Amino acid sequence: MTTPRVAIQTADFDLSAEVLALRNADPGVGAVASFVGTVRDNNDGAGVSAMELEHYPGMTEKAIEQMIDEAFRRFDLRGARVIHRVGPLLPRDQIVLVVVSSAHRGQAFQACEFLMDYLKTQAPFWKKETTPTGARWVDARVSDDAALARWGIQGSNAASA
Amino acid sequence: MPTIRLKFFASLREALGPTGQIELPAGSTVGQARDALIALGAPHSEVLARGRAVRAALNQTLCDEPAVLSDGDELAFFPPVTGG
Secondary structure, eight states: OOOOSEEEESSOOOHHHHHHHHHHHOTTOOEEEEEEEEOOSEETTEEOOEEEEEEOTTHHHHHHHHHHHHHHHHSOEEEEEEEEEOEEEOTTOEEEEEEEEESSHHHHHHHHHHHHHHHHHHSOEEEEEEETTEEEEOOOOHHHHHHHHTTTOOOOTTSOO | OOEEEEEEOTHHHHHHOSEEEEEOOTTOBHHHHHHHHHTTOTTHHHHTOTTSOOEEEETTEEEOTTOBOOTTOEEEEEOOOOOO
């Protein structure tokens, strides 16, 4: 059975197991690149003691599938896997995993960064963090739109209106 | 009149609830749906106000305000996304 390319889940994930699955699936793989995003204990000058992640069931999975399709069009990839957690999380917890496989490292490095830049500004997730002064929704960053623009994709997720 | 199914997320969900629906004249756009919701008054007029950063998705694909709605469409409004 083939592992689905996208998982949205409350449970934690295991980087080693995901890398192994991509290697085992294809003897033509010569490079695996991965990124793990984790919960920081601070953001925008305030301490963060907890975080809650919300998503748009159905759309989130579809959006990330389309991003992976685009990554396959742009780069010489053999495989890809994206896992994003939702629900309550604590500092040090893993939030997101991107793993891509290719024949050689260059394409794998690039595709991994492309997928993260794309996901940050175009996948429907929202973070609410708990700080000493109460809970607040996290603001989108203009720098994340700029990161996506490097790939020739214009996004205006963080624009003020 | 065409009926549009509404979904709200994050801060908009907290203010308006997770779902709703609205009837609009045939050929209405996403921007006109937003205006019709604003016309309902508070809290809609506050969280969807022009000048607030609000994003939209039509049938689970990101869209701009000129996108045209059809009967039974799923239209979602939400703040800028902050995943990853």
